[in-house]
Amino acid sequence: MADPTTQTRTLDHGTQPERFARGWHCLGLASEFKDGKPHSVEAFGGKLVVWENTKGELGVLDGYCRHMGGDLTQGTVKGDEVGCPFHDWRWGADGRCKQIPYARRVPLRARTKAYETVIRNDSLLIWHDPEGSKADYDILPPELPDVSNREVYTDWIWNTVPIKGSHCRELIDNVVDMAHFYYVHFAFPTDFRNVFEDHTATQYMASKGRPDVAGGYGDADMFLKSEATYYGPAYMINWLEVDYKGFVTEVILINSHIPTGPDSFLLQYGITVKKPEGLDDKTANFIGKKYADMFGDGFLQDVAIWENKAPVQNPLLCEEDGPVYQLRRWYEQFYVDVADIEPEMRARFEFEVDTTKANEFWHEEVAENLRRIEAEKASEPVETSEGVS
Amino acid sequence: MASFVPTSEETVEDQRLYTQARLVEVECLDCLARVGVKKNSEHQTSVQWTAEAQAQCPDLVRRKSAADGARLVHARCPRLAASIEAAVADGRIQIGAEDGY
Numbered sequence: 001m002a003d004p005t006t007q008t009r010t011l012d013h014g015t016q017p018e019r020f021a022r023g024w025h026c027l028g029l030a031s032e033f034k035d036g037k038p039h040s041v042e043a044f045g046g047k048l049v050v051w052e053n054t055k056g057e058l059g060v061l062d063g064y065c066r067h068m069g070g071d072l073t074q075g076t077v078k079g080d081e082v083g084c085p086f087h088d089w090r091w092g093a094d095g096r097c098k099q100i101p102y103a104r105r106v107p108l109r110a111r112t113k114a115y116e117t118v119i120r121n122d123s124l125l126i127w128h129d130p131e132g133s134k135a136d137y138d139i140l141p142p143e144l145p146d147v148s149n150r151e152v153y154t155d156w157i158w159n160t161v162p163i164k165g166s167h168c169r170e171l172i173d174n175v176v177d178m179a180h181f182y183y184v185h186f187a188f189p190t191d192f193r194n195v196f197e198d199h200t201a202t203q204y205m206a207s208k209g210r211p212d213v214a215g216g217y218g219d220a221d222m223f224l225k226s227e228a229t230y231y232g233p234a235y236m237i238n239w240l241e242v243d244y245k246g247f248v249t250e251v252i253l254i255n256s257h258i259p260t261g262p263d264s265f266l267l268q269y270g271i272t273v274k275k276p277e278g279l280d281d282k283t284a285n286f287i288g289k290k291y292a293d294m295f296g297d298g299f300l301q302d303v304a305i306w307e308n309k310a311p312v313q314n315p316l317l318c319e320e321d322g323p324v325y326q327l328r329r330w331y332e333q334f335y336v337d338v339a340d341i342e343p344e345m346r347a348r349f350e351f352e353v354d355t356t357k358a359n360e361f362w363h364e365e366v367a368e369n370l371r372r373i374e375a376e377k378a379s380e381p382v383e384t385s386e387g388v389s
Numbered sequence: 390m391a392s393f394v395p396t397s398e399e400t401v402e403d404q405r406l407y408t409q410a411r412l413v414e415v416e417c418l419d420c421l422a423r424v425g426v427k428k429n430s431e432h433q434t435s436v437q438w439t440a441e442a443q444a445q446c447p448d449l450v451r452r453k454s455a456a457d458g459a460r461l462v463h464a465r466c467p468r469l470a471a472s473i474e475a476a477v478a479d480g481r482i483q484i485g486a487e488d489g490y
């Protein structure tokens with residue numbers, strides 16, 4: 001092999017997977033689907049129909065009718081079933097056609113793709129597996145105590161961002177990417193740790209806002225303690241402790257996504273804030289909104305990078321970087337057949353990154369930026385009470 | 390079925406370098422679980438477990454079965470951490486990376 005230190009390095013774009021991940025996927029807040037109408041959700045290269053039956057349960061089916069391909073999302077909810085707009089075949093949440101109003105019998109083969117559903121932390125989750133396995137309820141994300149209790153937590157603020165031109169693995173890579181928090185999100189990571197095990201991947205981070213930039217997490221008075229775990233390929237719970245000028249707020253951030261195509265996905269994030277003692281609802285909701293905006297900005301900072309970057313199978317790392325290769329090895333388990341899962345994809349891996357060296361450089365850079373900002377201010381015309389207005 | 394497939398041989402070699410190279414076997418002084426350890430610097434540690442080692446560590450086993458294990462499972466085992474420190478002190482684990490891995 002040629003000497004790699006003198007060779008020009010090329011990016012290996014690789015080929016993207018021809019399938020979508022196996023696991024629980026979140027379609028959004030359950031309440032959004034409970035208005036008696038069929039809803040359309042783009043997912044897994046197609047479209048799903050979601051509706052509420054008379055018992056208040058949500059059904060999820062492939063969006064296209066098995067009769068002549070009518071679009072069920074444009075149909076009508078009739079009792080427990082969704083009726084197709086084309087010839088009114090009535091489909092139940094178990095995937096069976098229950099009734100054809102103009103026919104004596106329903107063909108025995110009238111079965112469509114039905115998804116198993118669970119309501120978890122106020123959201124609708126569905127099981128997706130290209131191999132068609134039964135849902136694995138043992139690996140559901142945990143239930144967050146009291147999160148549905150509006151006395152304890154504020155209402156969810158739920159946002160969606162469609163991403164085009166990137167595979168959702170770009171989003172997953174964030175789990176290990178220590179340095180981007182400084183450059184993209186304007187925070188100094190002071191502590192950084194990863195643990196991957198079984199179907200979970202966790203990031204622990206403590207960080208402090210940068211004083212020289214605004215936006216994102218940039219704010220010298222802001223300290224974040226974050227523990228974020230992916231439960232499966234697409235649903236992350238992020239427990240956050242935000243300390244702003246000594247005022248500590250507990251925030252829960254759900255970061256989930258649905259792959260919509262081979263290089264597109266719908267990012268969804270929800271935020272709720274534990275109501276601080278002695279604060280009225282209005283103030284608590286205001287704080288919730290503020291943090292939703294802040295983390296929303298954070299995602300948009302990432303999106304700007306993803307939409308312009310190249311896919312890369314062979315990232316070149318320096319010794320301060322996080323374990324990108326190990327994370328991707330973990331993520332791979334959701335894309336291969338269950339029979340092909342290798343033990344090392346699920347074996348426990350722990351990583352602690354040294355942020356001291358990086359922080360020395362970053363603090364110097366920030367100090368330099370602050371000096372420059374001061375100098376620019378000093379050279380501007382001075383405002384006095386009767387001067388420039 | 391194949392998923393993210395590299396298109397070059399060198400990528401496969403990169404995958405090996407970053408996930409396996411320089412891992413030193415360390416045995417826990419208490420439970421004798423064997424893990425792979427790598428240290429790119431004084432305060433940076435990678436620990437690669439195997440299913441056998443995980444089953445052997447009483448600390449991990451206990452936390453996994455705990456009621457609120459969902460969050461606890463991530464803490465590291467203090468006895469293994471001490472064993473790694475001892476291995477570093479003995480000079481059994483080289484500190485420093487080789488061209489980023």
Ligand code: FES
Nearest residue numbers: 065068070084087
């Ligand atoms: S296509 Fe749906 S009822 Fe005919």
Ligand SMILES: [Fe+2]
Nearest residue numbers: 174180184302
């Ligand atoms: Fe990010």
